[in-house]
Amino acid sequence: MLGPTVSVIVAAYNAMPYLTRCITSVAEQTIGRDALEVIAVDDGSTDGTAAELERLAKEYPGLLRVVRQENSGGPAAPRNKGLDLARGTYVFFLDADDYLGPEALERMVAAAEGNGTDVVLGKMVGVGGRQAPTSMFRRNQPKTDVFSSRVYWTLSPMKLFRRELVERHGLRFPTDLATGEDQPFVAAAYLHASGISVVADYDCVFWVMREDENNLTRRTSGAEPRLRYLARMVEFLVENVPAGPNRDHLALRYLTVEVRTLVRSHLPLEPRESQHKTLARLAEIIDPLWHEGMNDRLVAMARLRLHLIRHRMLDEVLELARFEEESERSDVATPVLVEGGRAYARYPFFRDPARAVPDACYDVTDQLGTRHHVHRAELRGTTLHLAGHAYLHRVETRDVTTHLLLRERNRGTEYRLPVTHTPTPHLGTDEDHGRYTYDHAGFDATVDLATAANGTPLPDGLWDISLTIGTQGITREVRIGSKRAEHLPGTPTTHLLTGLGDQPRAVTLYTTKPHGNYTLDIGENKHPVRRHLTLDTPRWSAGEPTVLVIEGHNTLATYPENALTAVLTGPDATTVSFPAVPVARTDAFALHIDLRHLTPGLWRGELRLGPWSVPLPPLPQDAPPTKWRHHGRHWYAKPETNRNGKQLTVRIGRVQPVRGLLRRLKALKG
Missing domain, CATH: 3.90.550.10 (Spore Coat Polysaccharide Biosynthesis Protein SpsA; Chain A)
Known part of the structure; x- marks a missing residue:
């Protein structure tokens, strides 16, 4: 069983x-x-x-x-x-x-x-x-x-x-x-x-x-039970995972989470006489895991904590634990010193000659938070306009060198473009109790897509938009768009633009999911133009039997004027065009196809917009033929089914009275 x-x-x-x-x-x-x-x-x-x-x-x-x-x-x-x-x-x-x-x-x-x-x-x-x-x-x-x-x-x-x-x-x-x-x-x-x-x-x-x-x-409770299992786990890693990046990856859990919990939650509660023994034992246990090459994986606070533990600096370890707790209760981030293009957090004992802790234990350059907000993001013609503010948290905006960065997602091609730095008085007063202000964090960028690639148009691709925020010699890159004004939509806007080559090109400004950052899609990588064109079922005009009416919607943000047309192709590849007519300032349009302009034969229709086309939908199967009189002759138009049944196909012809009479007589004799 x-x-x-x-x-x-x-x-x-x-x-x-x-x-x-x-x-x-x-x-x-x-x-x-x-x-x-x-x-x-x-x-x-x-x-x-x-x-x-x-x-x-x-x-x-x-x-x-x-x-x-x-x-x-x-x-x-x-x-x-x-x-x-x-x-x-x-x-x-x-x-x-x-x-x-x-x-x-x-x-x-x-x-x-x-x-x-x-x-x-x-x-x-x-x-x-x-x-x-x-x-x-x-x-x-x-x-x-x-x-x-x-x-x-x-x-x-x-x-x-x-x-x-x-x-x-x-x-x-x-x-x-x-x-x-x-x-x-x-x-x-x-x-x-x-x-x-x-x-x-x-x-x-x-x-x-x-x-x-x-x-x-x-x-x-107490440190001793945790020291025992910590020692067991360090021994386990040393025996089962060879020294190198893999062991370092697993060791981070113990050097950060476990060590921090022990020195903050358990060491301070022990009697003074056992604190020294606990700290010494902890230093011995973690020694096989921690080496200087791991410092880049550790945040500054962890580096400082481990340095103090390794050197058995009990009073300093306890003071750092109190400092961490107070900092977490506070709404103010620790100040930094910017020097030589690096940022150092002013944690306890920073540059205290009596402790001689290395500056590397305080280096938070790579941990600095970025803040940004976009209040303008739009395409007008071939020009992309972006504006907002961006800064490094806790770093005063002096000697600002911020640039806009366009990077093609798949190829990695980059173009760094200038921005205009704009004043932002009182920025920063809503965090850290206003201790840090950022008066020159504004940016205003005007990017001509026709010249952005070193004087030539940006090629097709997905161009992620970032800023390289530079101030006081420190530079950090950040994708922008996740923080933006409420009036800026997150929905894609697709434009058909001229001036970027021989043919109109599709350019879509959109925000990524789930992060909401701005990207330019040039060349329909993710946003096909044809999805913006929808057509309703054709119908005969009630007042004009020679006119076929097709209504539709075009949700493109912009496209060349008069470029949207219905094109019917007939015998010998003859074509006749009918322009789309806008409807009431919406994305709706209507096509009025006057069949009197067509010569006898089979005609197929499509909607064209520059190099893009979609087939016009066929008439309903039960749609009757239509007839009219032109220059003294009788004409007819009747729908026919083409091979795939998904394209408007109409046969135009002249009514033959004699043939019609013969057919009726034959029917009567039968």
């Missing part, structure tokens, strides 16, 4: 009243109960957990299996017990405080099966103030690994694991760690996995902060 698809393992200790929602969320999964088994391990609870598990087992017979054991002091032992009993193709660990979105397991199993992956991360959502990880859930990732993604920044076990992977490598949770026991298990699974999937477009796991804050992962 085949086993279940997923074994859900729930470690429960004094989990009421959260346990009920947890188990119910599994029972109601859209994957179906036939595909599930739930193994709940009661780790010696002393509240109503045992009784509630008994009740739930009766409510969900055949689904929920309850195991009881003496309290083990942590979640490792009950999870291991669940693993020993699991029969599913996959296992999923769910803490009794948390719960699943209805489609969570169905979506995660589909990701594993569809991509051949061994581990699947489902998007986590914090509940009740609990902070869930976010950096790895910015987009779906069908198949990735720990070295080319941010998945290593979540090492909680609330993930889907292929059980064959777990058993093949003998993975279990270490029972000798009071906290962090999940990290060795998950890290090893990551490294051994054939691939890792990320489901980011659905809320899979709801991570709950209990009202009593007594979550399994929050019971232990």
